[in-house]
Amino acid sequence: MRTLIASLLVVCASNAIAQDFLIRGATVHTATSKGTLTDTDVRIRDGKIQSVGSGLAAGDGAVIIDAKGRALTAGMFAGLSTIGVQEVSQEETTNDASLGLGAPAYEMQWRPEFDVSTAYNSRSVIVPVTRIEGMTWTVLTPGTAESGNFLAGQGAAVTLDGRRDAVIDGSRSLFINLGGQMNSHSGGSRAAQWMLLEQAVHETRNRVTDEKALMHPLGREVFGRYLSGGRVIFNVDRAGDIVKTIAFAKRYGIKPVIAGGAEAWVVADELAEAKVPVILDPLTNLPNTFDQIGARLDNAALLHKAGVKITFTQFEDSHNARKVRQTAGNAVAHGMPKEAAITALTADAADIFGLGATRGRIAPGQTADLVLWSGDPLDVTSLADHVWIAGEAVEMRSRQLELRDRYFQRLKQSTAN
Structure with a gap:
């Protein structure tokens, strides 16, 4: 049976069916x-979840996969990242995440039309x-170049199945970085x-055409467009700045999301009342900047308790984005309910980026982004x-595995000799 399943996965991956x-x-x-439902079946047809329940019939031509009680989740959110737009951090020719036009930061014109997702590989x-x-999807985020400004540009969610038209409709967002590090x-x-x-709002609404x-x-x-209910990701940590962000967004019809939020727990009630979600790294517990003086490991638990919708990310670590589920496990270790943490990486992440109608849940009609785990999904x-x-089954191979196998084989040969 196991051989049959493995063969099926390879065939599906190679034929894109x-x-x-x-x-x-x-x-x-x-x-x-x-x-969470135990001893439960999930039927998939034409790339979507058809039904969830007990004792489901497979249907003509369908293959049965015995989960043997293992955990099944929706595909997880890899966080805010530069996956596919930054290959090697120190090699400029592979780094397309940031816009730098050469002028001093305070003299540069803002370019909100810059959209990093167009460079996705x-x-x-x-x-x-x-x-x-x-991790089945991520949100591409533009960076702030040294010669740039604090309005970084636009990004969008992409599916990680290797398709060229990977951008997921409805997910496009504007990114603005605030706080002391943007001074x-x-x-x-x-x-x-x-x-x-x-000033940007004034120019936009009054159609200012001055050359300056x-x-x-x-x-x-x-x-x-973002002043008419658009989603804007504000990268901000200090509690006072978060409050100002909420007020600014409300004043101008923006749909805000807080990214970072090291001190978000301080203003959890305000965030919950305004229905503003937070994207955070649960491992942020020591201040890297003066804006993060109030950072603490139970930030996620306190926000969840207050009714704030959250999800997780690892900032500036796209090469290890897959470890975000382990950071979610740390949030559980510091008081967040386990089911809430799994939901944060699936349904809540999808909701935050306007994708909840089609992704993030195991329910009829949802896109069949699924993961069958060997054990606890949040366990290292x-x-x-x-x-x-x-x-579509993903071929469980990567460059890392190929390099491992290549050099392990050489090691075996050299040892044999």
């Missing part, structure tokens, strides 16, 4: 109001490294960041046994 199949007897973390070697560990991009003061944001305006006409057009010792994206 979504095979109809039935996963039998799994522990299903649905990330819905039904919670679906054949990046980082993609398979990430997806074979259960060099705003004339030396965070107060100027709010001043410039107000912050933005080009296309930039104003793009920025204007567990592995993804099988991964499916849109019902």
Whole structure:
């Protein structure tokens, strides 16, 4: 049976066909109001989840996969990353994440029309490294170059199945970085960041065409879309700045998301009342900057308790994005319920980026992004046994595994000699 399943996975991956199949007897973390279901079947047809229940019939031509009680989750969110737009951090020709036009930061025009997802390389070697560990999608985020400004540009969610048209509709977001570390991009003061944001709104709404305006006409057009309910990711840590961000977004019709949020627990009630989600790294517990003085390991637990929707990421570590589930495990170790942490990496992440209707849950009608785990999905010792994206089996190979096998074989030969 195991040989049959392995053969099926390779055939599906190579032929890019979504095979109809039935996963039998799994522990299903649905990330819905039904919670976790034991000894449960999931039937997949045409790349979507058709039904979830007990004793389901496989249907004509469907293959049965015996889960043997193992955990089944929706495909997990790899966090905010530069997967596919940054291959080698120190090699400029492989780094497309940031926009730098050569002028001093405070003299540069803003370019919200910059969209990092247009540079996405679906054949990046980082993609398979990430997806074979259960991460089926990520959100590409633009960086702030040394010669740039604190409005970084746009990014979007991409599926990690290797397709060229990987951007997921409805996920596009604008990224704005705020706080003390952006002072060099705003004339030396965070107060100027709010001043410039107000100026950007004024120019956009009043169609300012002065040659010294912050933005080009296309930039104003793009920025204007986000003033009509668009999603803006504000990378900000200090509690006071988070409160100002909430007020700014409310004033101008923006749908805000807080990224970073080291001190978000301080203003958890305000975030919950305004329904503003937070993307955080649960391992942020020591201040790397003065904006993170209040960082603590139970940040996620406190936000969850207050009713704030959260998900997880690892900032500036895209090559290890797959380890985000382990950071979620740390959030559980510091008080966050386990099911809430799994939901944060699946359904809540999808909801935050406007994808909840099609991704993030194990429920009829959802895209069949699924992971069958060897053990606890948040345990460092567990592995993804099988991964499916849109019902298509992922070949569980990566460049890392190929290098391991190559040099292990050489080691065996040299030892034999």
